[in-house]
Structures are given as structure tokens and as C-alpha cells.
Amino acid sequence: MSKILVIAEHDGSKLNPATAKCVACASAIPGADISVLVLAASAGAVAAQAANIAGVARVLTLENAVFAQALAATIAPAVVGATGDHTHIFGPSTTFGKDLMPRIAALLGAPQISDLMAVESATRFKRPIYAGNAIVTVECAADSKVVATVRVASFEAAGAASAAAPIEALQLSVELPTHTRFVAVTAARSDRPDLQTAARVVSGGRALGSAENFKILYSLADKMGAAVGASRAAVDAGYAANEMQVGQTGKIIAPELYMAFGISGAIQHLTGIKDARTIVAINKDPEAPIFEVADFGLVGDLFQIVPELEKQLGQKA
Amino acid sequence: MKRILVAIKRVVDYNVRIRVKPDGTGVITDGVKMSINPFDEIALEEALRIKEKGQAEEVVAVSIGPADCQQQLRTALAMGADRALHVQTDAVIEPLDAARIFKSLADREQALLAILGKQAIDDDCNQTGQMLAALWNRPQATFASKVEINGDKALVTREVDAGLETLEIDLPAVITADLRLNEPRYVKLPDIMKAKKKPLETLDLAAVGVTPAERLRAVKFDPPAQRSKGVMVKDVQELVEALKRRGLA
Ligand SMILES: Cc1cc2nc3c(=O)[nH]c(=O)nc-3n(C[C@H](O)[C@H](O)[C@H](O)COP(=O)(O)OP(=O)(O)OC[C@H]3O[C@@H](n4cnc5c(N)ncnc54)[C@H](O)[C@@H]3O)c2cc1C
Ligand SMILES: Cc1cc2nc3c(=O)[nH]c(=O)nc-3n(C[C@H](O)[C@H](O)[C@H](O)COP(=O)(O)OP(=O)(O)OC[C@H]3O[C@@H](n4cnc5c(N)ncnc54)[C@H](O)[C@@H]3O)c2cc1C
Numbered sequence: 001m002s003k004i005l006v007i008a009e010h011d012g013s014k015l016n017p018a019t020a021k022c023v024a025c026a027s028a029i030p031g032a033d034i035s036v037l038v039l040a041a042s043a044g045a046v047a048a049q050a051a052n053i054a055g056v057a058r059v060l061t062l063e064n065a066v067f068a069q070a071l072a073a074t075i076a077p078a079v080v081g082a083t084g085d086h087t088h089i090f091g092p093s094t095t096f097g098k099d100l101m102p103r104i105a106a107l108l109g110a111p112q113i114s115d116l117m118a119v120e121s122a123t124r125f126k127r128p129i130y131a132g133n134a135i136v137t138v139e140c141a142a143d144s145k146v147v148a149t150v151r152v153a154s155f156e157a158a159g160a161a162s163a164a165a166p167i168e169a170l171q172l173s174v175e176l177p178t179h180t181r182f183v184a185v186t187a188a189r190s191d192r193p194d195l196q197t198a199a200r201v202v203s204g205g206r207a208l209g210s211a212e213n214f215k216i217l218y219s220l221a222d223k224m225g226a227a228v229g230a231s232r233a234a235v236d237a238g239y240a241a242n243e244m245q246v247g248q249t250g251k252i253i254a255p256e257l258y259m260a261f262g263i264s265g266a267i268q269h270l271t272g273i274k275d276a277r278t279i280v281a282i283n284k285d286p287e288a289p290i291f292e293v294a295d296f297g298l299v300g301d302l303f304q305i306v307p308e309l310e311k312q313l314g315q316k317a
Numbered sequence: 318m319k320r321i322l323v324a325i326k327r328v329v330d331y332n333v334r335i336r337v338k339p340d341g342t343g344v345i346t347d348g349v350k351m352s353i354n355p356f357d358e359i360a361l362e363e364a365l366r367i368k369e370k371g372q373a374e375e376v377v378a379v380s381i382g383p384a385d386c387q388q389q390l391r392t393a394l395a396m397g398a399d400r401a402l403h404v405q406t407d408a409v410i411e412p413l414d415a416a417r418i419f420k421s422l423a424d425r426e427q428a429l430l431a432i433l434g435k436q437a438i439d440d441d442c443n444q445t446g447q448m449l450a451a452l453w454n455r456p457q458a459t460f461a462s463k464v465e466i467n468g469d470k471a472l473v474t475r476e477v478d479a480g481l482e483t484l485e486i487d488l489p490a491v492i493t494a495d496l497r498l499n500e501p502r503y504v505k506l507p508d509i510m511k512a513k514k515k516p517l518e519t520l521d522l523a524a525v526g527v528t529p530a531e532r533l534r535a536v537k538f539d540p541p542a543q544r545s546k547g548v549m550v551k552d553v554q555e556l557v558e559a560l561k562r563r564g565l566a
Contacts, residue, residue, distance in 0.1 A: 099447065102447035105413065112442070133344075134538050181486070185479060296556055312557045313557060313560075
């Protein structure tokens with residue numbers, strides 16, 4: 001039997017939707033027995049949400065004031081202390097999971113599968129390499145634990161459980177390092193949907209030309225109930241914030257609708273949007289590579305097209 | 318001596334469009350342009366800037382892999398690294414073994430900092446720096462977009478999903494470079510000549526005390542599912558109608 005420990009991602013009060021996707025991935029392993037581990041200053045609210053995800057057999061909690069911030073260096077030894085006889089340890093391939101999971105793997109002397117996108121068996125998995133230009137099937141040695149980050153865009157979130165799973169508080173058994181200290185986080189507060197989980201995303205590239213011009217995309221996004229993304233060129237130029245970057249080194253997303261305005265379609269960008277249900281591209285260059293992957297392409301000047309679209313689109317469905 | 322170790326991985330150049338071999342045994346890399354992993358160039362640039370500010374005295378470039386890695390190490394020396402270490406092997410080196418090798422070198426060199434790329438653009442693992450920090454039992458500041466050294470501490474700004482996070486870490490520590498940390502300098506011709514005389518030491522795996530474990534085996538390689546090319550619409554009205562038919566407008 002495979003015993004899978006999923007590390008919950010949360011902000012202290014709300015469970016990140018990526019966790020239910022990790023549970024869905026874990027459920028694909030035959031005979032999976034799934035525990036979710038919540039590390040928090042106060043775990044109650046988050047644990048209750050985790051207990052209500054279908055497929056979760058139990059929720060384990062570890063409480064300590066220092067877990068108010070999710071620092072990999074502090075959390076990793078605590079997770080390792082709680083792994084017990086779990087055979088698999090999964091986390092999301094968000095910046096939280098990418099930072100934390102390899103540290104856990106190294107402490108366990110286990111290999112890590114990064115961006116796990118499909119489960120073939122308890123030891124065999126698929127993952128993308130070369131910015132998604134190839135998919136490798138990887139077999140892990142059977143005598144080792146398996147650590148993985150789950151490519152959240154590849155899984156539909158597990159649904160709600162019919163009955164809540166039991167919650168069990170664990171005691172912290174290890175000493176936590178103090179060499180890494182949280183100072184601050186600056187996050188642009190926004191009422192728009194979260195880019196990683198939004199059903200619709202409106203995205204802008206270098207062609208926008210300025211942060212000021214990006215406002216036309218915010219306005220369109222608000223009309224559509226969409227999140228706003230950006231290419232690396234737009235972020236590098238300071239037109240958009242870093243957390244808006246979509247692509248190989250930004251966010252990998254799978255919305256119902258992705259609309260790219262003035263984005264050329266570099267491979268590093270496309271790898272972030274491959275799983276979008278419908279891709280729309282607006283670009284003034286008919287040869288732009290983005291049109292190769294677009295379901296609907298429109299050649300023209302985005303500065304004319306965006307306002308016109310906003311006018312013609314109905315309220316959000 | 319205040320020393321910075323910088324990882325320099327030889328990878329397929331980011332402009333190359335990689336294709337899977339028809340028999341699924343790997344990707345085609347024959348005759349393909351190879352370069353320093355872009356994130357590692359940024360890591361090296363950061364190390365050089367720290368040294369130029371007088372906060373470190375020596376920058377040591379490290380590469381693990383076959384003999385050809387020395388090309389990338391020479392480029393690193395031309396950029397300004399003081400010397401290079403080449404751990405020469407033809408074996409498959411998984412991130413955990415790469416981390417073990419870096420740990421052994423961090424001890425040997427008494428490193429103050431190890432700066433790696435956040436990910437290598439071939440395998441896209443995004444693991445090695447974090448694993449090194451774990452084995453070394455030192456802080457990690459991954460996905461760095463700003464680094465400030467203050468004596469025996471560093472303030473590092475990180476690119477995270479929520480925005481920008483700042484950590485204070487005690488040195489020695491591991492930092493992994495994100496794209497916006499800096500813009501690497503160009504190499505000038507005289508520097509390439511000078512680099513030929515800089516020390517490049519070759520070590521084997523026995524010298525760093527690591528035997529590759531092969532915990533992972535690549536079973537097969539497949540091309541990704543292709544998106545089929547869609548249709549071109551002639552104006553906004555046609556686009557809106559198309560979206561409506563899909564229930565998206
Ligand atoms: C290691 C590495 C990692 C990377 N990671 C990422 C990543 O995660 N995400 C990412 O996006 N990129 C990434 N990149 C960068 C990527 O290679 C491209 O440089 C980038 O995506 C280009 O952004 P862009 O399409 O906005 O700009 P450009 O390529 O300059 O394209 C601008 C487009 O706008 C069109 N245009 C101009 N004016 C108008 C107008 N008025 N109306 C309509 N269209 C117009 C042009 O025809 C052009 O096609 C990475 C690169 C490297 C080397
Ligand atoms: C299933 C599987 C199959 C493989 N098959 C092959 C194969 O057929 N042929 C082959 O040659 N290799 C193979 N490898 C090894 C692979 O190419 C990588 O070297 C290894 O997985 C490290 O991954 P990464 O570079 O993506 O690490 P990441 O964790 O993404 O690297 C992060 C950073 O670590 C540093 N770093 C990592 N490795 C090195 C290095 N070698 N030298 C210097 N700095 C480094 C760099 O700073 C890099 O930016 C395979 C690995 C796996 C897991």
C-alpha cells in the first residue's frame with residue numbers, strides 16, 4: 001500500500017486550492033492512503049478545510065508559532081520528523097512547494113519528481129522537461145521514499161468529502177533552526193481572481209509599452225471576471241508585477257480561456273499556457289508564433305481591439 | 318578567505334527547439350548549441366558584483382559533467398570568475414547527487430555563499446540549491462531577485478507566487494538566482510584570452526566522495542501533446558461570436 005503525505009499550502013486561515021489538486025494526484029496512485037499535513041501557528045481552520053477534501057483519510061497538524069511563515073528551512077525538518085512510514089510526500093509545484101519539497105527530499109535522502117503531471121504507478125510518473133518540449137516517464141527505485149511537486153495545472157481539484165476526515169495533532173519532535181528569518185512580504189492586493197486558479201485570464205506582453213497602458217487589460221479583465229497575466233518581457237520592463245508572469249519560470253496555468261495580447265509566443269511563455277482550454281491570440285504580426293497554438297487568432301492592433309472587445313463582450317457568464 | 322561557489326551547468330541553449338528522438342530514448346542533442354544555463358550566468362554575475370563591492374574575495378565556478386563542461390567554465394572565467402573546478406563524470410547526475418558534490422566542495426572551499434541557478438532549463442528540476450542547503454544544514458533563499466550582504470548576514474528578496482518576500486539569512490548560505498536578479502555582463506575578447514591562463518582544476522567523483530545513486534531511471538521520452546492550430550477570425554465581432562459558441566462570452 002502507498003501511504004501518501006500531502007503538505008498543505010495555506011495562508012494561515014485558508015487552504016490554497018493547490019492542495020486539493022495534490023490530493024487528486026495522490027488519489028491516482030493505486031491503493032492510496034492519503035494524509036494531509038498542516039503546519040501552522042494555529043491549524044484549526046485550515047485542518048477543517050483539508051478534512052473536507054474527498055480522498056483524505058486523515059489530517060495531521062503540527063502547531064508552532066514559527067510556522068506562521070512558511071520558511072522551507074524551518075518547515076522541512078518538522079515535516080521530516082512527521083513522515084513516519086509514509087512512502088510518498090507530495091506538495092504543490094507552486095513557489096511554496098518548489099522551495100520546500102527538495103529540502104525535505106534531501107533530508108530524507110530521497111529523489112524528487114518535479115512537476116509530476118501523470119501517475120502511471122506508485123513508482124512511475126510523467127513529468128515535463130525542456131520547457132515542456134518533452135515528457136519523460138521516470139521510474140523511482142522501489143526501496144526509496146518518493147518526494148514530488150505536483151504540477152497543479154495537470155489535475156482537477158478533488159471534490160468535497162461526504163464525511164470529514166479525522167484530525168490528529170502531532171507533537172513537534174525536532175529542533176527547528178533559527179538561521180532563516182522572515183522579514184516582509186509585499187503583495188499587490190487585488191480583488192481580481194487568483195491567476196493560478198482563475199477560469200479566465202487576460203494577459204499582456206511587451207507590446208503594451210507601459211504600466212499605464214496595462215490598465216486597458218485590467219479594465220477588460222474586470223468586465224470578464226478574469227485574472228491578469230503577463231509575459232516575462234512585460235514584467236522585466238516593469239509594466240506588470242513579477243507574480244503576474246506566466247511561463248516556464250513563472251506560473252503554469254490551465255484556465256478555461258486565455259487571451260494573449262501583444263505576446264509573441266516564445267516557447268518559454270507557451271509552456272505556461274499549454275493546458276488552457278481555449279487560447280485567443282491578438283497580435284499585429286500575422287507570423288507571430290502564438291498563432292500556432294491559438295484556437296482563435298486575430299491580427300490587429302491591440303490598442304484598438306481591447307476597447308472594442310470590452311464594449312462587445314457581455315457581462316461575465 | 319571569503320569565497321563564493323557558483324554553479325555553472327552546461328545545457329542546450331535556450332534558443333534551440335528540442336525534439337524527442339523518434340524511438341523515445343531521449344531528446345536530440347547531437348550538434349546542438351550548448352551554453353551556460355541562463356540562471357547560472359545570473360548567479361555568476363551576482364557573485365562577481367558581490368566581490369566587486371568588496372564583500373567577497375574569490376569567486377569559484379563549479380561544473381559537474383563530461384569533459385565539454387570546460388567550455389562553459391572557460392566562459393565563466395572570462396566573465397570574471399577567479400578559478401574553476403570541474404567535477405568530471407559521464408554518469409547521470411541526479412539533483413541529489415549534484416547537491417552532494419556541491420556540499421563536499423562547499424566544505425573543501427570553506428564557502429561563504431553558494432549561488433546556483435533556480436533551475437536548469439534542460440531538466441527543469443528546480444531542486445539542487447534547496448538540496449544543497451539541506452545537506453549543508455544552512456539557510457536557503459531561493460528565486461532571488463535582490464541580494465544585499467551585510468557582514469555575516471544577507472537580506473534576500475525572493476519572487477514568490479504572492480509577490481516579493483524578503484528573508485534575512487545567516488551566512489554561510491545558499492542562494493538560487495531568478496531571472497530578474499541582474500543582467501549578466503558580456504564577455505570581452507581580451508577577457509577570453511586572460512581566462513585561458515586562469516586555474517581550472519579537474520576532480521573525479523572519488524575526489525568529492527560521491528557515488529551516483531541512480532534512484533531515478535528515465536523509461537521513455539514522448540513529445541508533448543500538440544495543440545492543433547485553430548482558426549483566424551477577421552474582426553472583434555467574429556471573435557466574440559466564436560467565444561459565445563464556446564460559452565466563454
Ligand atoms: C531561461 C528563460 C526563461 C524564460 N521564462 C519565461 C517565462 O516564464 N515567461 C515568459 O513569458 N517568457 C519567458 N522567457 C522569455 C521569452 O523567451 C520571451 O522573451 C518573452 O516571452 C517575450 O515576451 P513578449 O511576447 O511579451 O515580447 P515580444 O517577443 O517582444 O513580443 C511582442 C509581440 O507583440 C506584438 N505587438 C507589438 N505591438 C502590437 C500591437 N500594437 N498590437 C498587437 N500586437 C503587437 C509583436 O508583433 C510581438 O509579437 C524566458 C526566457 C529565458 C531565456
Ligand atoms: C530521470 C532522469 C534521467 C536523466 N537522464 C540523463 C541523461 O540521459 N543524460 C544526462 O546527461 N543526464 C541525465 N540526467 C541528469 C540531468 O541531466 C540533470 O543533470 C540532473 O537531473 C539535474 O537536474 P537539473 O539540472 O534540472 O537540476 P536543477 O535542480 O534544476 O538545477 C538547479 C541548479 O543547480 C546547478 N546544477 C545542477 N546540476 C549541475 C551540474 N551538473 N553542474 C553545475 N551546476 C549544476 C545549476 O546552478 C542549476 O541552475 C537525468 C536525470 C534524471 C532525473
